[in-house]
Amino acid sequence: MRHLLLSLLMLLAAPACAQDLAQVLDANRAQIEQPSRQTIAPVIEALAAAGPQAGAVLEAWADRRLGLADGRFVIVQGDEAVDAVTGAAVRGEVRVLRPNSGVRGIIGAALVQFQLSDPDPSRRAAALDAIARRSDETHLAALRAAGNDPDPALAVRKARLERLLTIRFDPDPQARVDAIEAFSGDTGADLQAVLNPLLATTRIAAPTIPGQANVAAELIPGDDIPQDEAYRLLVEAGLAPARLAPDAQKQALSAHIVEGTVGGVPVAELSDPARRDTAYDALAEVGLVPPAATAAEAEAALSGHRFADIYAEPNAQITDAARRALNAMALRQGAQQTADLALDALSLASIYFLAAIGLAITFGVMGVINMAHGEFIMMGAYTGYVVQTLIAGRTLSLIVALPAAFIVTFLAGVVLYRLVIRHLVKRPLETLLATFGLSIALQQIAKNIFGTQARPLTAPAWLEGSVGFGEIVSISTIRVAIFVLALMFLGLFLWIMNRTRLGLEVRAVTQNPGMAASMGINPDRIAMLTFGLGSGIAGIAGVAIGLFAKVTSELGSDYIVQSFMTVVVGGVGNIWGTLAGAALIGGLQKGIEVINPANTLAAQTWMILLIIIFIQFRPRGIMPTRGRAAEA
Amino acid sequence: MTALLEVSGVSKSFDGFKAINGLSFSIGPAELRAVIGPNGAGKTTFMDIVTGKTRPDRGQVLWGERSRSLLKLSEAQIARAGIGRKFQRPTVFEDQSVADNLTMALKALRGPFAVLCWKPSAASAARVAELAGDVGLAERLAHKAGELSHGQKQWLEIGMLLAQEPRLLLVDEPAAGMTLAEREQTTTLLRRLAETRAVVVVEHDMDFVRRLNCKVTVLHQGSVLAEGSLDHVSANPEVIDVYLGR
Amino acid sequence: MLIRKHPSVLVFLALLAVFTLAVTLMSEAYGSGVVPTSTVKTLGKTLCLALAAVAMDLVWGYAGILSLGHMAFFALGGYMIGMWLMYARTGEIVAATLASSPVPPTAEELRQGITGQIFGVVGSTDLPLTWSIAGSLPMQLLLVLAVPGLLAFLFGWLAFRSRVNGVYLSILTQAMTLALSLWLFQNDNGFRGNNGLSGLQNIPGLSHVPQSVISIWFLWASALLLAGGYLLATWLTAGKFGSVIRAIRDDETRVRFLGYPVEGYKLTVFTISAMICAAAGALYYPQAGIINPAELAPIASVYLAVWVAIGGRGRLYGAVIGAVVVSLLSSWFTGGRAPALDLGFYRIDWVNWWQVLLGLGFVAVTLFAPRGLSSLVDALAGLRPPRRRGADLGPDAGALREKEAEA
Known part of the structure; x- marks a missing residue:
């Protein structure tokens, strides 16, 4: 809210820009009232170019606080409303505009760029914070477009953020690798947060490992992963039938007790696992229970398939660079x-x-x-x-x-x-x-x-706290x-x-x-x-x-x-x-x-x-x- | 005649102080030898090295006909090999009876399990009684060693040494604290013992050494200064200088 | 032979038999019921503690090794038998539960059921390797002696070999028991961490027998074991072996020059004593019902030394007297049954002040009666003819009693 008041004050101080804003708003009234994702971009660009006061309007629009009252654009603040251009209080019925989320995304991106070039350094810092907290690919463009920050500290932060976003969102793999390598020697938590997801893997089981997959490690059942775990992967992928669990077997057997025997095996002998298998097989032969995968079949299924950890990131160059960077980081830490x-x-x-x-x-x-x-x-x-x-x-x-x-x-x-x-x-x-x-x-x-x-x-008190050396x-x-x-x-x-x-x-x-x-x-x-x-x-x-x-x-x-x-x-x-x-x-x-x-x-x-x-x-x-x- | 104990080139220093310095010494299987020397000459350290209490920095200690090195053996092993030692202060187990003390010293297997299975026999009782008689304690077999007089404790310890049947006896200042009559008795005993085994007597008292009438080794600053009969070494000017003259 | 030489043994055995008989005749199970079951259990436990004290006296009073870690062996014995008790008992319960299913359980199912019951508290689903023979009573009984014996042997071999003795050795034994208790406190080591083993009073296969009867059986077993341990200890200390270990206590160096391998003797006594302790523990904990790593705290072992010191070390009956008197007094005072002492300005509540009394009393015993309570027995014995020539320079029960017999 303080930002808003601030900008309202500035609004009064700069009537020339206010004129621009009023013109732009008037010229695009229809579009602003009924925005569509395909056509709204030029309007937002025009608004953004209408001077710093337009930021308040954009912000309000994105927050669904921009409304119309008596044909004038007003900004709603709690119970009150002020004129979007002059900042004067407005009374009367306000119809609030409700742009859809697609439009709001575009507004947000424009807003970021707008905020990044805000004359007030604290607003620029706030914008950087917001991007650092939650970012998407539009921010990368915004950061690049915003140019160098006059404040040296902010400039450093901005450059760092730009490189972090490059690692995440740049379409050019080489640029991403370069960005990772540019961070060499850094141990920042933000960098780790960016690098770690790059190395996220999923465990797959397949007849053959897909050619385009970025393989982190191929797994041999029994060595790298337990056989049971590997077989479970196969079952989940629908590549093999589920094995018979001892509990299920027991239930199936107890359901088919006939005159003290199950499949011809006396109940008293069922304390022996081998006898249980015999009984179950006998039941399966006559079709009373579904046949269970035998140990040999399971073995064959395991040897017939391959298991691997696959990186979510398809580009091996990037995962390699990220791993190198993380290893170096671990060493320094x-x-x-x-x-x-x-x-x-x-x-x-x-x-x-x-x-x-x-x-x-x-x-x-x-x-x-x-x-x-x-x-x-x-x-x-x-x-x-x-x-x-x-x-x-x-x-x-x-x-x-x-x-x-x-x-x-x-x-x-x-x-x-x-x-x-x-x-x-x-x-x-x-x-x-x-x-x-x-x-x-x-x-x-x-x-x-x-x-x-x-x-x-x-x-x-003077003994409380701590003495620090480094991070x-x-x-x-x-x-x-x-x-x-x-x-x-x-x-x-x-x-x-x-x-x-x-x-x-x-x-x-x-x-x-x-x-x-x-x-x-x-x-x-x-x-x-x-x-x-x-x-x-x-x-x-x-x-x-x-x-x-x-x-x-x-x-x-x-x-x-x-x-x-x-x-x-x-x-x-x-x-x-x-x-x-x-x-x-x-x-x-x-x-x-x-x-x-x-x-x-x-x-x-x-x-x-x-x-x-x-x-x-x-x-x-x-x-x-x-x-x-x-x-x- | 081969030597029973052969000590050659032994050195030992404590914190830079050379207690024993290139000492060589040898004694035959049936010989009486007196070792004399001023305080700090290394007499006690010499005995410590032979009995395994102290390990020398350098040198050789060989034992018996087969020239076995004693340096690798523990005190108990050396004692079992046949080296008995009598300390300067009588050390007997005061809280046990004279008979117990002697029984413990009797030559027998020393391992814990052998001892557990050991039972007193007529022979062992007779041997204990005989030893007690030898050292004049026949009347006091059932008494605790702590009740004995100082001299009697000395005798008990000698009795224990005899019970061990050692081939080499190291005796540290046996005459200390003894009456004249007891000294006489001790001299006779030592001379008798030396007929069948080697006996090394470390002594201060020149009168006592003279009475022993045997070969004498003079130690000085950790090495042998002179060796020979008492008259021979007494004539040695160096010996006079460091020891006798003072 | 042994008894002829040591009539005190006969007296001791007679007293023990009379005591056991008396308690049996006053018990709820076999007699008038004057003595409640809980007291029978306390008395049975006290006999086990007395045996531990005899073992302690063997190493300290006779061989001069002040072990401040002997309760580790006692508790280990308890753990070993506790494993079987808990496993077999849980096995019965699990089998009873599984019996309701129409299909009889496999051995694997039974084992999984037991594992879940026993190790659920520490969040483990696998049976630790150390429990693989827990179902077998003979094997666990063997372990009762083997595990503490082996630990004592290894520890003793290391310590005696490098001639660690005196105060150093005491501290080292204390460190040993501390390390063991810390190790057992860890959940992932297969001994249920600080939960320990519980429900040990339920004897597998005897669920139909009431506790009042079981407690008497355990009392008999404890009395028998104490008698056996006492005889063993007397035999060890009576002959030449006893002579040698007492000599080691008094002058280790001299014994070495007599040709005895001192380390071997110490190791033998230490290991045997640890095994006696372990056997006592194996009978103690089924009566206590629960065992946890706190039982191995260094303080417990020091209490053992305190009992022996108060009773009078170097005399086997002294150790028994000390353990019995102090532990019974202790349970009387801390049980809140002792009347509070009103000083007018302050009320001495014995539950809170018993420890203080014990501590200071112990200091007093060390200072004024180094031979402990058993010197009272000696004084009583001294009223009768045997003359004591010279000072009684040390604890030598054997010789004195020998003369008594002749008199």
Whole structure:
């Protein structure tokens, strides 16, 4: 409607053209009132040439909104009507013109051309959109006739559209092939939508393959298509009689039971398929049932006919070009998806790294497996949730939640160490079980406090959305943030271990506890701090994971096995090993998902199997602790 | 006389540190040999390589009349071939009785199914009693090994070694933690054993080595520095320099 | 011979027989009916769990291999017998339906009918290859032992060969059961995905026998199997073999230098234990009625370890005590029959707090009573003459009881 008002305004501004329009309308009044498809073309051309305001008239005509009132042409707008030439409101009875669909098609084509040369760029863009949505061969001519668009962006679009339509509608095959080849390197969805139908095939069965058919592939029954399927094609094409289905046979047999026998075969023997055939054949011989095609006949029918997929597009040159173009396109898309996948794997690896780093510290430094590590992750996530319910601002609450989670889980770790782990020194398996007991208790406590339903931990607005690279590759901002967080922790860990007193003491205790103790280092205190540190990092990982996963009491157990795998695969006591382990596991999981995208369960199964096999060859992980100590 | 064990040109390094460097060593079927050397000379690694615990980077370890290579064999296979090892710290199974410990060590088929079908016989009980008598534990057969004193555990372990009937015995610092009387006893035992089999004693204690009165091999930085009688090697200036002199 | 050396076995078998007899006499089918059928089933299942715990004790308490994937074997045993139960039972139903047609069904029609009934839920119309012998009871019974045994053998061979042990091995076994459960969760693998196998309590050919009677039969079978498994485990742990595996637990390296192929022993124990577990599972799931991949979740296997630890590992009766006490307590608490504890400000509802109690109790047992509940039995036994010389340094049930017999 806005277009219409706009053009009406322009109508007032250009009275000279209005005169033309009025003349053309008057001159062709009869034709316009009673249009016929054969003769209307010159009228429409004349109208189209009558200046830009004529567009409104044509549009209205095509929409069955053009009418006559008191001998004047009016355009109906809802309940009102305006004069088609002057734009003045008209009262009175309006007789609306009803052109048939053939005429409307011709009007539409003229209208497109008209709109394509409209002075208003937004109308020209709208016209292009309309063509891109639904097009037929008349549009191709219109596009070509419209010439170059003054707006460079629109000109590009128009040229592209023209080439797409050339592929579909140009009568000259060479022009179509050229157009396809001109698109080389393009991966646009519109191009795919044009190319794919060109390769549509139908499956036929015939005594011989028609000479003019554009054959996609000839099919050998039994190899390329199942024999049953091939025979079904024959039946559908009327080239062979339908075979007797077991159900039909059974029905026919049960319909002809005579004194406990069918065709001379006792009913009790009919559980044998061979006996059923005998009975049926006997019935067929006396004409009670139609004879069924035998296996030999079916075989002969299959070998006597040929089966093929035939392109709907008869020209082989075009289908070849389209297939080449689509293959190239698939290749490029594959490359882009690989890049996307690499990013996905990277973010997954950072999550595993975050989840595993605390575990690696406690396991690597103290040789203690903390089965409750997953529950520390969960504790961190719930801390984040609680902080968020207390502090309104999301950014602020996140800033508070990170250290809060660290403190909570650090304290939990220290308490766990003092109460349990220090009493189980040198009994790794019992530590594993005791911490497991704690893990079931913690999980249930969380369930009792927070309920079983998932709690949201909402990310601040600036972490929502995604960062894009190119058309297909994009990665959500949260995942980038987690990657950054993982890097920060790597840096932090390296700094603590290599640059601080604590790190020095930790390394001393790891290498030789007795010697360290004699140097005045308290191994118990160091172990406690290390354990607290590992647990604290788990808490922060929990906040990070909670930002994109639902916070439930099972959050930790979802990650614990992968975390263990990361540590075990990476090798104990080496942060770079943990990093390599996380990268391997993240990459492996994503990689397997590509091979079998529909089935993430299968991906996980295979990943675990691969890891079990990997452990066979590197029992001490990717980066093992080396030296004589390792051999002992 | 062909050698029972022939070690030639063996090297092994850990993270760049050469624990054993081109070591060659050989011992006859019935011979007592003491191996001495300062800390880090490669004594323990040498025993680890012979018993299959550590694989050398280079070199040959040949065993027996048919010169079988030991490098491809597992620890258990080497033990079954007839090499027994006594560790520095007594390692017995503390939670099982002395009789169980000895029974386990008795020379017999070692496979899981053979062991499942194994039944104690009068002969095996007599052999266990005899071994216990040899090492002075006849009274304590039914006791758990964990209840024994340190010295008794040493003896139990020696008893277990004897039960294995090895052709070569590797003994790591047998005198450590023993009283003078026990040392005397140990010396006598080792000398007696060496009459029928090869015995290699790795030892720190020069007095003990002197008492053994046998051929001595001095290791230094992973290779053989000197070999001969104790008096001979004691006179070697290099040996004095690296070991005895200090 | 075995019983003379280990009188505890006799005590155990006597207790088991008395228990079974008592339950039978109180059951609805053969006795006063004081014990309802559902309880009989629970007790029968508990006996199966006890056998699984004995198997777990064999690998962990005696051979020192902490397997956190043993329930995988248990559930696999259940799956194997469940395949026959479901196939044969569905076969009966399908045959009954097809019998209304005047023409007798062919074998193919029968099979298609069964396939449709069993695999309709996962949208499959073909009978998976794994089910091709599901109609044969002897074959499936063979598979009950063969499949878990083979899995344990392969896994153990890979793991022990590369000398993966301790915590690493535990994690690896956990990964194994996780992988298996994820695999079974997939619909297209022929085990009905997360639907699992159901209706297993209906025994083919016994549709005329009421469940109350069947439950007692299963109780007897479970008791017999437990007795057999217990005897087998005692035999394994009693002689020189037991001596060697306990030695492996305490000092693997030393055993190697004695000339024993440690890997072979571990593999033997692991495989036998897996097969015992599988047999227990094959009796458990017909009483439970349903099996699904969640039964293989790593947590289930850890619970098995918890039972053994609470009962006292290194003693076969300890494993039985642990499994029986914990699983019965667990069903008592989670069944809502335990009275809630009112603290004034908070009401402790045991359905919700039982897990917490179990978890913390387990931590406490690990810390303060590493030998578990069976140390109570030992303490009771200790009231009588046998002197215990020196510290009881480890779990050695055999030696202690031997002296008891002499006293």
